[in-house]
Amino acid sequence: MENFLSDKPVAIIAYGEVKNQRRSGKRPYEFAAEVMGQILEKTGLKNSDIDGMATHMPTAEAGNTFYTNTMADNLGLQPRWTQLTDIGGCSPVGNIARAAAAIVTGQCEIAICLAADSTGTTGVGHRRLGGYRQEFMEPIGFQGPPVAFGLLSHAYDQKYGLNLEALGQLAVTQRNGALANNNAIEQFRKPITVEDYLASRVIAEPVRLLDCVMRCDGGNGLLITSTERAKEMGLEKLVYPVAYSEITNFEPDDPNPDITETGFATVGPDVFNKAGMSPEDIDMFHPYDDFLIAVMLQMEQIGFCDRGEGAEFILGTDMSPSGKLPVNTGGGQISAGQPGLGGGGVNLTEAIRQLRGEATDRQVEGANNALVTGIGVIPYFRNWGSSNCMILEGA
Amino acid sequence: MTDEKQNPPPPIPSPTPVSQPMWDAAKEGKLLLQVDPASNKVQFWPRPVNVQTGKSDYEWREVSGKGVLSAWTKVHVPAFGFADRVPYILGSVDLAEGGRIVAQLVNVNDEALVPGMAVKVTWEKRSDEISVYQFEPDC
Numbered sequence: 001m002e003n004f005l006s007d008k009p010v011a012i013i014a015y016g017e018v019k020n021q022r023r024s025g026k027r028p029y030e031f032a033a034e035v036m037g038q039i040l041e042k043t044g045l046k047n048s049d050i051d052g053m054a055t056h057m058p059t060a061e062a063g064n065t066f067y068t069n070t071m072a073d074n075l076g077l078q079p080r081w082t083q084l085t086d087i088g089g090c091s092p093v094g095n096i097a098r099a100a101a102a103i104v105t106g107q108c109e110i111a112i113c114l115a116a117d118s119t120g121t122t123g124v125g126h127r128r129l130g131g132y133r134q135e136f137m138e139p140i141g142f143q144g145p146p147v148a149f150g151l152l153s154h155a156y157d158q159k160y161g162l163n164l165e166a167l168g169q170l171a172v173t174q175r176n177g178a179l180a181n182n183n184a185i186e187q188f189r190k191p192i193t194v195e196d197y198l199a200s201r202v203i204a205e206p207v208r209l210l211d212c213v214m215r216c217d218g219g220n221g222l223l224i225t226s227t228e229r230a231k232e233m234g235l236e237k238l239v240y241p242v243a244y245s246e247i248t249n250f251e252p253d254d255p256n257p258d259i260t261e262t263g264f265a266t267v268g269p270d271v272f273n274k275a276g277m278s279p280e281d282i283d284m285f286h287p288y289d290d291f292l293i294a295v296m297l298q299m300e301q302i303g304f305c306d307r308g309e310g311a312e313f314i315l316g317t318d319m320s321p322s323g324k325l326p327v328n329t330g331g332g333q334i335s336a337g338q339p340g341l342g343g344g345g346v347n348l349t350e351a352i353r354q355l356r357g358e359a360t361d362r363q364v365e366g367a368n369n370a371l372v373t374g375i376g377v378i379p380y381f382r383n384w385g386s387s388n389c390m391i392l393e394g395a
Numbered sequence: 396m397t398d399e400k401q402n403p404p405p406p407i408p409s410p411t412p413v414s415q416p417m418w419d420a421a422k423e424g425k426l427l428l429q430v431d432p433a434s435n436k437v438q439f440w441p442r443p444v445n446v447q448t449g450k451s452d453y454e455w456r457e458v459s460g461k462g463v464l465s466a467w468t469k470v471h472v473p474a475f476g477f478a479d480r481v482p483y484i485l486g487s488v489d490l491a492e493g494g495r496i497v498a499q500l501v502n503v504n505d506e507a508l509v510p511g512m513a514v515k516v517t518w519e520k521r522s523d524e525i526s527v528y529q530f531e532p533d534c
Contacts, residue, residue: 136440139408139527140498141483143474150468151487151497158466158510204485205469252446255436255494259466259487381487381497 003243003274010100011230011238012222012392014039015352017345020185020218020337023120028058029074031116031219031339036075039112039223043235047076050223052111054083054099056091059340060122071114081108087248087386088376089288091115092220092345094388097244099224109225116219117340124215143204146212148378149291150204156260156293162206163311167292168194170327171210171334173319174289178331180362181350185216185337211292211334218339220349237356238395242369243275246388248376260297263387264373268302271371271389279303282391283367284354285325286347288375289332298373302389321362329354329362344374355394368394405476407521414441416455421526426460426516428494429453437494460516461533462490469505488514488530502531 016038018031032055040047053072061067068082081102085091092115099111124144142148156162175192178184192210200210230238245267251257272278279302287298296310304325305313319327330336330350333343351370353359370392377385410418420427429438431447432454438446445453467486470477477483484500486508500508501517515533518526 132440134406135408135411135414138406138474138476139521140485140529141405141470141474141477141480142485142497143470143472143477146472147468147470147474147485150470151466151485154466154468155487201471203470203472205471207468253436255438256489381495 001274004104005100005241005243006274008227008240008242008393009104010224011227011240012096012224012352013230013233013235013238014042015220015222015349016042017183017220017349018218019183020216020339020346021120022185022187022216024118024217025121026118026217028060028116028118028219028342029071031118031217032071032114032221033075035114035116035219035221036112039221043223043233045110045223048078050077050110050112051079052081052099052102052108053077053079054085054095054111054113056095056115056341057084057086058117058119058342059124060118077112079108081111087374088341089290089344090246090374090376090386090388091341092348093372093374093390094246096222096224096241096390097246100241103224103226109229111224112221113224114219114221115339115342115345116221117342118217119338119340120216145290145378146203146207149211149293150207151381152259153206153293155258156297157206159260160308164198164206165194166311166314167211167296168197170292170295170314170319171197174328174332174335176320177329177362178335180360181330181336184331184335185214188214188331188335188337207291213290213333213338213343216337216339218337219342220339220345222349222352236395239352239355240393241390242393243271243391244388245270245274246386248386250383250387257382259381259383262297262301262384264298264301264389267387267389268298271391272303275391277391282325282369282371284329284351284364284370285327286351286370286372287328288344288347288373289328289334290338290343290375292334294375295327295332302371302373321359321364326364326367329359329364348372351392355392402478403476405521407525408527413443417441418525420457421518421528422524424518424526425457426528427455427457430456435493437490437492439494439496458490458492462488462514462530464500464508464510464512464514464530465489465495466510467500467505467508484508486514486530496528499529500531501529507532
């Protein structure tokens with residue numbers, strides 16, 4: 001497939017992020033308003049300058065079948081192009097590609113991509129999610145993502161051997177990021193050790209508490225326009241999406257798939273091919289992290305290391321901000337919190353912050369590109385639902 | 396006596412027009428699944444199409460209910476309705492005819508589980524209309 005982003009036709013010109021909170025009592029609209037407020041202040045734009053709006057379906061508003069209209073009305077926006085994306089954790093990264101396509105094809109000029117949810121306040125609402133969950137998951141005691149990752153971890157263990165020390169090392173690296181990140185959920189801003197990881201409560205064997213994200217409330221977002229317009233506006237610190245790849249419902253026709261394989265085996269190589277790059281060219285990696293093993297599987301399948309060698313790669317690579325491959329420098333979702341289905345924006349926002357040189361104590365010096373990813377939906381005996389990869393470049 | 400408020404019973408599946416034949420067969424202790432007649436590939440859960448073709452040209456076939464255990468997890472934090480059962484084991488079963496079902500494993504201790512172990516379906520009656528599939532060692 002052709003890469004419509006190769007000539008950098010669009011630029012991310014601003015971002016906003018609210019501090020993650022456990023239970024705020026707020027709704028996604030309030031978080032979106034705070035995010036838009038930050039963006040307007042940074043750019044000097046008015047809300048009436050924004051003519052495109054992309055959102056994702058938040059769990060807190062699942063059941064509102066007019067979410068786009070409600071959001072626009074809350075924010076005083078009059079978009080000429082809208083997009084509601086519901087591929088879970090892939091949505092915030094995926095919305096950049098969708099907004100870029102809308103801008104390149106003249107459907108809008110300045111688009112805001114918003115991610116906001118208050119799952120900490122409302123709960124997940126599995127019982128409203130519908131589909132096969134109510135008929136085939138809840139009645140067998142399938143308690144949610146920890147079970148899916150318990151089965152996946154066990155399958156990985158049988159095939160390659162699961163190294164808990166490596167996962168613990170990853171937990172510590174990400175937690176150190178949260179310690180330096182003022183927007184991380186406050187409860188997680190205390191150090192942990194590999195021993196703490198190993199000793200944390202088992203949820204669904206071998207998945208421990210410190211393998212998992214904690215859902216919370218929060219929001220983030222960004223503003224995107226044509227590179228030409230961004231330069232006319234005299235804006236600096238532009239961040240360019242230069243390659244994107246996405247896949248949903250990986251291998252639907254295999255009745256007995258190897259659940260350790262995912263769509264990243266497709267989109268990882270594809271995004272590098274589109275960018276004319278290889279994993280060695282990546283300055284920072286900001287992978288979607290709902291569970292620690294998901295980060296390791298992405299390293300293997302995107303191509304940072306081979307299948308089964310993720311643990312060795314983690315233990316042998318400095319992934320701190322000053323290391324060879326900085327990973328989720330703001331804590332990732334596991335240590336900064338997962339603001340519901342807006343969680344995919346946590347890793348993305350950190351990548352943009354880094355590329356703008358605004359990551360304060362945890363700034364990665366000299367980083368000029370980042371790989372960001374999303375994972376959407378964990379079906380209960382198949383591979384991840386959606387996978388996406390985007391390469392971002394600094395100015 | 397179980398306190399239904401503190402320990403609600405496990406949820407009872409609500410059949411859809413597509414899945415109704417499977418649940419009707421389950422009442423009789425039979426495992427009925429959708430199969431692609433051209434390739435004999437089994438699909439579970441029931442879908443409105445044969446995923447091999449995208450058309451409604453699937454067949455319902457009774458399968459043996461026998462299979463092998465591929466992966467499992469011992470669940471310590473229960474799903475809604477399963478507080479009475481913790482810890483319980485959920486296993487991924489590759490059926491003899493192909494296809495895969497995740498279900499509760501019963502009549503076995505997790506220490507006795509091995510990958511590739513033979514298992515067979517058994518049924519837990521949840522109501523007059525619904526029996527839910529479980530698996531147990533086939534020995």
